[in-house]
Amino acid sequence: MKIQKEVVLPDGNQSFKLFEPRLRNHFFWHYHPEYELVYVEAATGIRHVGQHVSSYVGSDLVFIGSNIPHLNFDYGLKTDYKQIVVQLRKPFLGDAFQQTPEFNRIRQLLDRSYRGLSFGGETKIEVAEQLRYMRELNRFDQLLQLLKVFQTLAKSEEVVELNDRDTSVKLFMNDKIRMTAVYNYIHQNYNEHPDVNEIAEQVHLSTAAFCRYFKKQTNMTFTDFVNQYRITQSKTLLLQGKSVSEVAYDVGLESLSYFSKLFKKIVGMNASDFRKQYRI
Structure with a gap:
């Protein structure tokens, strides 16, 4: 299989998709126009985002930009694990981030996501709890909670850029x-x-x-x-x-x-x- 384009089909009444995929026996080297936030709890696993390849221990929280090739974070796991994924359309909420000053930090977060952003420390713990809480909410409240998640990420200094350059799929199309x-x-x-x-x-x-x-x-x-x-x-x-x-x-x-x-x-x-x- 060559690199695949994942077709993300959120509910027509929702601007994002919140789900808990389990694909550890499936190699899924893929990309999609949507942004993606991944939280996974596992003993250890592989993190492959763009050109960055490394491993995580215990848990991982990564925000991936539009059209960045990546491998599913549960690929090949031999122990039990939990995973929460949020995929959201680009542009998210239309022009709201461009026209609303209160969203400036979140807009900057989205702009940086093309490098792939890995979060640790208290940020990872807090966002994991926020994502678990999201699953219990109705759709409108999920949206509000998601904005809180992004604001938490946007303010965090506990972040590592996984790539030092643009690794979007346009660079991989001839592969x-x-x-x-x-x-x-x-x-x-x-x-x-x-x-x-x-x-x-x-x-x-x-x-x-x-x-x-x-x-x-x-x-x-x-x-x-x-x-x-x-x-x-x-x-x-x-x-x-x-x-x-x-x-x-x-x-x-x-x-x-x-x-x-x-x-x-x-x-x-x-x-x-x-x-x-x-x-x-």
Whole structure:
């Protein structure tokens, strides 16, 4: 499957869609003209927005701009999870944000969203609670609550821009490579010996051309991406109670010292400290 355009069909009587998708067994590399706010609770998962690829732990709150390619945040999850998604039309509320001074901060938030915005700290906690509360409201009150959510996000300094440039779908429209095949290959082989020559052949490119393509798509080398995928998988295994040495072997890194070095480089702490901090 190439990148897909998701057709968002909110109720004709509503300007946005609030729902709780569950797609962990489905690779959905997609885009849509609508803005999207995603909150997910999971032990750990993959965050792929535009050219940014990383992982989250515990929960994630991301605001994605119009036509930014992204992977579903629950893809490949092996543990239970909860997810709330809001999709809203562009332009949202017509010209209201342009003509109403009280909406200036929210308008600026929408303008920045093309980079993909990840929120943490107290902002993430507060917005998660606001989104849960929204589910119990009627449509008009949901709209008012959504404006409060956006105002909370707009005022927050607990935000990271995931991309440093425009990564909207216009930059991806000539992509003829099946990213699904690449992800599936890595998922099936990350604990063995993934071979860049093999996946390049599968997607009908020379190795050099594939490496250029992959770097352009993800802003990472194939090797760095595989290693990050390994570490993402290792987080789940650690939280399931496996020892550090077992996990290193299970994700295909037979050198415990190399696994430990890589884990600390990517996560910012050693594997034992990670398990103590996040395991319930």
